[in-house]
Amino acid sequence: GAVVSQHPSRVICKSGTSVKIECRSLDFQATTMFWYRQFPKQSLMLMATSNEGSKATYEQGVEKDKFLINHASLTLSTLTVTSAHPEDSSFYICSARDPRDTYNEQFFGPGTRLTVL
């Protein structure tokens, strides 16, 4: 099956710094990737849809300037949390849509735990 990886799996940073999270599709080319955020004991909330070669589409309430998304290639999307603050601490999960799949199924990465001190 399709495999999606994320790096790093865990990151701790100081308040005010920026953190980049990578999402890669390992065995397929993903024209569309998705970024989700999950607070402790809560469900996943879609942050944005990342389309290769174009600007990301952000969900209502998500700050575009704070959560920068780049999808420069068909196998890599990055999420950069700029000027991170403790309230940005969360579990970030990406998924990628396999265009070969008839039903456009999304395959999820293992997630990245961000802790901002």
Added chain:
Amino acid sequence: AQSVTQPDIHITVSEGASLELRCNYSYGATPYLFWYVQSPGQGLQLLLKYFSGDTLVQGIKGFEAEFKRSQSSFNLRKPSVHWSDAAEYFCAARPYGNKLVFGAGTILRVKS
């Protein structure tokens, strides 16, 4: 409002007992439906999905789910739970396009 509802936040079952996790959706048209499992600190693993056709869907790890249009439900079942099934389970719907909408999740505890 259009949404996915998992009414049970926590469920505890004995090992070997049967399990049913509830999921209801509220969309005008039948969305694509999914069940995912998440172990602590891990990503999501797809258990099964329903797009159309047979309303009883078989998944991995011995799980199955039944789509009932009349009840707008897609409940997950397993006849005999194992201790390794303890995790959080998310029901999700894809009503249109690519956007997945998740329920709040149900935490399953298995007691020996």
